Amino acid sequence: MHSAYIIDTTYFLPGILVDNEKINAEHPEWSVDKISAKTGIEKRYYAAENQTSGDLAYIAAEQFFEKGIIEKKEIDFLILCTQSPDYFLPTTACILQDRLGLSKRIGAFDFNLGCSGFVYGLGIAKGLISSGQAKNVLLITAETYSRFIHPDDKKNKTIFGDAASVTLISSQSVTGAGKILNFSYGTDGSGAKHLMVKNGGLRHIEKGSGEDVYVGDEFYSNDDYLFMDGKEIFDFTVFNVPGLVNDCISKNDISPEDVDLYIFHQANQFMLERARRMSKIPVEKFYIYIKDSGNTVSSTIPIALHHAMENNVIRKGNKVLLCGFGVGLSMGATLIAY
Amino acid sequence: MIDTQKFLQEFKEQYVDGEATGMTMDSEFKKFPSWDSLTAISLLAEIKYRYNVDIEEDELNGCSRVADVYHLIEKKIAHA
Numbered sequence: 001m002h003s004a005y006i007i008d009t010t011y012f013l014p015g016i017l018v019d020n021e022k023i024n025a026e027h028p029e030w031s032v033d034k035i036s037a038k039t040g041i042e043k044r045y046y047a048a049e050n051q052t053s054g055d056l057a058y059i060a061a062e063q064f065f066e067k068g069i070i071e072k073k074e075i076d077f078l079i080l081c082t083q084s085p086d087y088f089l090p091t092t093a094c095i096l097q098d099r100l101g102l103s104k105r106i107g108a109f110d111f112n113l114g115c116s117g118f119v120y121g122l123g124i125a126k127g128l129i130s131s132g133q134a135k136n137v138l139l140i141t142a143e144t145y146s147r148f149i150h151p152d153d154k155k156n157k158t159i160f161g162d163a164a165s166v167t168l169i170s171s172q173s174v175t176g177a178g179k180i181l182n183f184s185y186g187t188d189g190s191g192a193k194h195l196m197v198k199n200g201g202l203r204h205i206e207k208g209s210g211e212d213v214y215v216g217d218e219f220y221s222n223d224d225y226l227f228m229d230g231k232e233i234f235d236f237t238v239f240n241v242p243g244l245v246n247d248c249i250s251k252n253d254i255s256p257e258d259v260d261l262y263i264f265h266q267a268n269q270f271m272l273e274r275a276r277r278m279s280k281i282p283v284e285k286f287y288i289y290i291k292d293s294g295n296t297v298s299s300t301i302p303i304a305l306h307h308a309m310e311n312n313v314i315r316k317g318n319k320v321l322l323c324g325f326g327v328g329l330s331m332g333a334t335l336i337a338y
Numbered sequence: 339m340i341d342t343q344k345f346l347q348e349f350k351e352q353y354v355d356g357e358a359t360g361m362t363m364d365s366e367f368k369k370f371p372s373w374d375s376l377t378a379i380s381l382l383a384e385i386k387y388r389y390n391v392d393i394e395e396d397e398l399n400g401c402s403r404v405a406d407v408y409h410l411i412e413k414k415i416a417h418a
Contacts, residue, residue, distance in 0.1 A: 037354055038376050155375075231379045231395065238383050270376050274383065 004129040004137075004169050005177040006122070006336060008069050009302045009309070011165040012060035013293055016046040018161070027154045029217075035158050040269025044161025044294035046146040054086040056164035057142035058099050064166040065100075070136060072101055077134035078108040079124055081117035081141045081298045083197075083327070084148070085110055096140070107134070114195070115265045115326025117141055117298030118165070119183070119334055122322070125169040126180045139167045141298035148197050148226035152212070152219035156226055159268055161294035165302035176309070178320065178336035184248040186240060191329035194232035198223040234271055236329050242279040245323055248333035252319075259285065259335070260318040263308065265325055266290040266300035287313060298324070314338055340389065340412060348388060349404055352381045363405040381407075391415060 020032040020042055036042055047056060057080060065072055080093040093108035102108075107128075113120050118141055125137040142164035149156045173179065200207040210224030221227045241264070249256055262281050264272055269290055276286045289304040296303060301322055308314045318338045325331035342363060350358040354372045358365075367373065382393055385407075391414045393407075401407045 034372065035374070035376075037372070038374075230375065231382065234379045235383055235386070239387070270380065274380055278387065 001130045002132060002171045003173070004126040004171065004180045005173045006180060006305075007168040007170050007174055007177050008064070008067070009165060009167045009306045010060065010064050010067070011163055011299055011303045011306055012056055012063060013045040013296075014047040014051060014056055014162050016048060018044045018046055018157070020158075023154065023157055026157075030154050032158060038268070038270040039158055040272075040288065040290045041158060041294045043292050044159075044296075045163070047144045047162045051144070052086045053082045053084045053142040053144050053164070054092045054095055054099075056144065056162065057082075057092065057096055057140045057166075060142070060164035060166045061096065061100050061138065061140060064168070070168060070170075073103055074136050075102050075138050076106050077125075077128055077137040078102060078106060079121055079137065079139050080108075080110045081113055081121050081139070082110055082143060083112055083114055083297070084142075084144045092142075093140075102138075113328065113330055114143075114297050115267065115295075115300070116324035116328065116330040116332045118167075118265075118301040119322055119324040119332035120185075120330075121167075121298075122169065122180055122334055123183050123185070123332065126183075129169065129171045135171045137169045139169060141165045141302060143297040143299065145226065145297055150212075150219060150222050150225040153225065154219070155230070156228060159295045160226075161296050163293060163296035163299040163303065165299040165306075167302055176316075176338070178314075178338045181335040181337055182248070182251040183332060183334045184244050184251055186244050186331040188236070188240075188329045191232060191236055194229040194236070194329065195327040196227050197225065198227065200224070233267075233326065233329075234274075237267070237271055237325050238274050238278050240331060241275045241323060241325055244325075244331050244333050245279050245281075245321065248321060248323070248335060252335045254319065254335075256280070258319055259321045261285055261287055261308065261314060261320045262323070263287045263301055263304045263320060264323045266304055267295055267326065297326070340408065340415075342408065345408055346404065348384055349381070349407070352377050352384065361404065363403070363408065365404050366402050367404050367407070368402065385411060389415065391418075
C-alpha cells in the first residue's frame, strides 16, 4: 500500500471585499462590530457577478502551478469539492481538465460536500493513491456561497465568503510534506434541513418560487436561498465534534497529548471556542485563521493549513488533526504527520 | 439541587471580555451589552451539556433574570 502526502496547499480569494463597514452600511440597525467580536470575522470576499466556482478553481490552480512544485502533465487525478457548481452537468472538474490543460488521461470529478469537504477530499485522494490508481492528485475546493445568501440575511452575510483552494496530494514525500494517516467520518442526514438551499434542485426545481419569511423585523428564510438554523448547527458541532476527534485520535493509536495542532473548519470563532472547550483542547494547540477571509466552507481548513505552514506553526515531527463539520450534516477528521 | 455558584459562573462565561463579572442570580441577563442570539445558542448548549436538559429558545425568551433560567432547569430536571 502506498502512502499519501500533502505536498502543498494554496488558495485564492476573489476580488469583491465585503468588510464589516459595508455590511453595517447595508444594515444600519445591526452592530456588525459587536457580532464580529464573536464571529472573529472582519472581512470576506465575494466572487464577481460573472465569476463561478469553476473560475475561482481555475485561478487558484493556475497560481498553484506557477509555484513550480509540479508540472501540469504530472497530475493524474483531479477532484473538486463544490456545492455551487458551474452546471448541473457536466461536472466542473471535467471542464477544468480542459481549461487548465491537464492530461486527457486523468480521472476528474466533483463531489458535493460543504464544510467537511476538504477532509473527505483527502480521504478520496489517499484512497486513489494507496490503491495505486493515482500518483499526484489535485484536490480543489471552490465555493461561491455568496450567490446563495439573501440580501436581507445579515446573519449569514457576516459569516460566509467565497474562495477556492488547491492541494497537491502525492505518493512521493518531499521536505515539508505531511503524511495522511487514518480517518474518522460521521453523517446525520436527519439534520439536512438545518443547513440547506432548498429550491433549484430537482425536488424543488422552481428557483424564484421562494417567499421571504421574517420573524418580527428580522429575515428568517426564503427557500431560494441558503438557510441555516444556527442553534441546530451549533448543537451538532459542539455535541458531535468532541467524539469524532477522540475517535480519530484512537484510530491513529495516539493519545490527545500527542497532537501538536488542531485545525478545525473555521466556521466562526464563537462556535470554535465552544467546540475547543468541549473537546478539551488547550488553546495554544488550537489554530484560528478566520479574520480576513471568513467562513469559506470547504476552503477554510486548507486556508488555515496554508497559513500555519507559512508561519512555521507546523514543524517537522508535528502531528496535526484536521476536522471538518457542517452541511449534510456531515463531519470528518484525519491526522497528518509532518 | 444545582449549585447556584457554579451555575452562575457557567452563565457568566457565556459573555465576552468578563463583562458579566458582577452578575447575580437577580441580574437581567439579556441587558448585558454582548447578549445576542449567539449568546443564547451557546447558553442553551452549555445547559444541555451540563444538566442534560433541553430548553427551547422560546422558553429562554420567557426568562428575564438568571434565577428564572435556574428555576426552569430545576423544574425540567424534577419532571424528567
